[in-house]
Amino acid sequence: MTRTPRADFWFSILLTAFGAVVTFESWRMPRLENLGIDPMSAPGLTPGLLGMVLTGLGLALFARGVRAEPNAEPAATEAGWERFAVTLALCLGYALILLGRVPFWMATAVFVAAFILAFTWREPPAWRTGLIGLVLALVVAVAVTLLFERVFLVRLP
Amino acid sequence: MDALIPLASAIGQIATPVSLFNVAWATLLGMCVGMMPGLTATLGIALLTTLTFRMGAGDAILILICMYVGAIYGGSRTAILLNIPGTPANAASALDGFPLARAGRAGEAMGLATVGSFFGSIIGLILLALIAPQLAEFGLKFQSYEFFWLAVFGVVISGRLTAMDDPLKGWIAGFLGLLLAQVGQEGIHAYQRFSYGSVDLAGGFGLLPALVGAFGFAEILCVMKQPAYRTVRDMGDRVLPRLRDVTTRWWTILRSGVLGTVMGIVPGVGEDMGAWVSYAAARRASREPESFGKGDTEGLIAAEAGNNAAVPGAIIPVLTLAVPGSAPAAVLLAAMFIHGVRPGPLIMIENPDFIMQVAAMLFWASVAILAFGLALTRPMLLVLRVRREHLMPIVFVLCVVGAFAIASRVFDVWVMLGFGVLGFALRQMNYPMAPLVLGIVLGDILDKNFRRGMVLSDGSFEPFVTRPISAVLAALTVMTILLGLGPVRRAISDVRRRRT
Numbered sequence: 001m002t003r004t005p006r007a008d009f010w011f012s013i014l015l016t017a018f019g020a021v022v023t024f025e026s027w028r029m030p031r032l033e034n035l036g037i038d039p040m041s042a043p044g045l046t047p048g049l050l051g052m053v054l055t056g057l058g059l060a061l062f063a064r065g066v067r068a069e070p071n072a073e074p075a076a077t078e079a080g081w082e083r084f085a086v087t088l089a090l091c092l093g094y095a096l097i098l099l100g101r102v103p104f105w106m107a108t109a110v111f112v113a114a115f116i117l118a119f120t121w122r123e124p125p126a127w128r129t130g131l132i133g134l135v136l137a138l139v140v141a142v143a144v145t146l147l148f149e150r151v152f153l154v155r156l157p
Numbered sequence: 158m159d160a161l162i163p164l165a166s167a168i169g170q171i172a173t174p175v176s177l178f179n180v181a182w183a184t185l186l187g188m189c190v191g192m193m194p195g196l197t198a199t200l201g202i203a204l205l206t207t208l209t210f211r212m213g214a215g216d217a218i219l220i221l222i223c224m225y226v227g228a229i230y231g232g233s234r235t236a237i238l239l240n241i242p243g244t245p246a247n248a249a250s251a252l253d254g255f256p257l258a259r260a261g262r263a264g265e266a267m268g269l270a271t272v273g274s275f276f277g278s279i280i281g282l283i284l285l286a287l288i289a290p291q292l293a294e295f296g297l298k299f300q301s302y303e304f305f306w307l308a309v310f311g312v313v314i315s316g317r318l319t320a321m322d323d324p325l326k327g328w329i330a331g332f333l334g335l336l337l338a339q340v341g342q343e344g345i346h347a348y349q350r351f352s353y354g355s356v357d358l359a360g361g362f363g364l365l366p367a368l369v370g371a372f373g374f375a376e377i378l379c380v381m382k383q384p385a386y387r388t389v390r391d392m393g394d395r396v397l398p399r400l401r402d403v404t405t406r407w408w409t410i411l412r413s414g415v416l417g418t419v420m421g422i423v424p425g426v427g428e429d430m431g432a433w434v435s436y437a438a439a440r441r442a443s444r445e446p447e448s449f450g451k452g453d454t455e456g457l458i459a460a461e462a463g464n465n466a467a468v469p470g471a472i473i474p475v476l477t478l479a480v481p482g483s484a485p486a487a488v489l490l491a492a493m494f495i496h497g498v499r500p501g502p503l504i505m506i507e508n509p510d511f512i513m514q515v516a517a518m519l520f521w522a523s524v525a526i527l528a529f530g531l532a533l534t535r536p537m538l539l540v541l542r543v544r545r546e547h548l549m550p551i552v553f554v555l556c557v558v559g560a561f562a563i564a565s566r567v568f569d570v571w572v573m574l575g576f577g578v579l580g581f582a583l584r585q586m587n588y589p590m591a592p593l594v595l596g597i598v599l600g601d602i603l604d605k606n607f608r609r610g611m612v613l614s615d616g617s618f619e620p621f622v623t624r625p626i627s628a629v630l631a632a633l634t635v636m637t638i639l640l641g642l643g644p645v646r647r648a649i650s651d652v653r654r655r656r657t
Contacts, residue, residue, distance in 0.1 A: 040611035115550035
């Protein structure tokens with residue numbers, strides 16, 4: 001039935017705990033009775049019910065995870081996870097660190113160049129790979145900045 | 158059939174030079190987006206929404222619809238040539254499209270896919286023009302009780318159909334979406350839920366940043382994690398289909414068009430199910446079902462007619478009930494609200510021409526895919542030569558700008574990143590994204606109508622299950638859940654086996 005039993009097991013625990021916390025937090029929300037408001041329209045009613053539903057679904061997933069056979073999960077390749085980690089680090093670095101601290105076009109040029117070079121620097125000839133990365137980065141940075149600011153009149157981060 | 162006269166009139170009214178220019182570039186861009194693995198129709202529409210939100214409503218919605226139709230069609234190219242569906246909607250097309258390409262018939266496959274997509278889309282838009290006004294009128298009977306069940310049923314059926322082999326995961330995704338929509342100021346007493354003093358959280362999670370994250374950033378992470386796909390093969394055969402190839406398959410096209418539209422109407426199910434159901438029906442009806450999956454042109458036509466017919470189908474509930482039929486339709490719904498159009502049961506009273514205008518926009522988008530699909534086959538192969546290492550950083554820059562552009566809030570960029578990581582994690586564990594998106598859209602409808610209903614009924618749940626439409630929706634919800642439960646499914650298959 002499931003191809004990711006180990007991940008499902010841990011996710012079910014997380015989901016059950018999350019659902020329980022949501023239910024508790026919804027219960028703590030004010031009922032606004034002092035304002036003469038019908039308790040059936042209390043703000044915590046719907047999220048509380050949804051929290052309970054998610055707890056129930058988490059428990060169902062947990063019960064299934066306990067019964068599931070181990071080692072049914074396909075092993076991910078190490079190279080794939082390495083590429084994922086590099087991508088995540090570059091994207092988060094651009095969005096959370098570079099943007100807002102340096103001008104948008106410069107941050108974008110640095111990010112695009114770093115991204116391309118990080119994945120293609122091993123490909124010969126090195127000068128050609130590097131040149132493509134740098135030229136593309138500059139073109140993208142200038143084009144996106146001009147297009148959004150001048151044509152679409154959109155504010156950039 | 159009287160509805161088709163206003164449709165013809167709307168088609169004529171839209172045909173201005175500016176609109177046709179917009180149709181041309183937006184459809185072409187949509188085809189390119191659909192062709193590139195990692196770029197989906199949902200992401201394309203979300204990004205274009207941020208670019209077009211200063212345009213007039215008519216132009217902006219036309220552009221978004223063209224992007225939608227173009228992207229769903231464009232994905233067939235990648236499915237045929239690379240065996241990688243350009244968008245999830247084209248997975249069924251790869252089954253017969255790729256074997257055809259391997260047999261040296263890639264041009265023929267692309268031509269037939271184009272014609273199938275065109276006719277599927279035309280059938281869908283005709284059904285939209287016929288059904289949507291009736292459905293909007295029916296929607297006027299809906300009160301809080303019915304809207305509550307509509308939201309629950311939408312999430313349950315979407316979770317069931319988008320995760321056929323594991324409905325539990327579909328339901329978890331759907332209810333998680335409903336819960337995420339509860340963050341921020343609620344719509345009855347303006348209480349700030351789960352905001353913990355944060356002004357940003359009090360505003361809630363914006364739908365567009367969430368979608369750009371779940372379909373853009375998550376996709377970038379998925380694409381970069383996978384091994385590189387092979388570069389495109391060339392094709393030397395004819396692209397233009399013979400008239401006989403189309404006329405002999407008119408019944409398959411008609412059936413797939415109707416089935417695709419119906420699947421599109423079902424909340425949160427969308428184009429991929431439209432394609433799969435049409436494909437399965439074509440296989441069942443075929444005299445040679447064993448040839449399906451080995452390069453059967455009928456299977457390819459059925460899949461493509463089905464997924465493109467689901468586009469107008471998914472727009473039908475958007476217009477009439479403000480409930481999206483698919484993830485891209487959810488973005489279209491958000492875009493309509495941004496542009497001051499209020500879809501829902503009142504649309505025939507407040508904006509009676511709008512349904513026909515949307516059908517006319519779909520018509521021109523369909524004409525554009527037919528023209529570009531047949532005329533630009535070889536030049537468009539260049540799109541497939543773009544390397545992911547060059548494309549993905551550009552897509553991420555667009556995701557960041559797109560998330561930020563609507564409200565100029567840095568918080569929206571964080572939302573995009575958060576939903577991207579969440580979307581990636583959920584995909585790795587085989588959770589479908591469509592119910593999550595539908596849940597985010599329907600969360601507010603569910604919350605307001607549940608509490609209103611409970612107040613109106615003095616805290617009694619009775620009207621929720623005794624009013625006729627509510628009772629039907631409640632029964633459908635319970636039936637969908639029961640049929641999705643493992644023991645029930647096993648019992649049904651046991652009974653079937655014994656009978657045979």
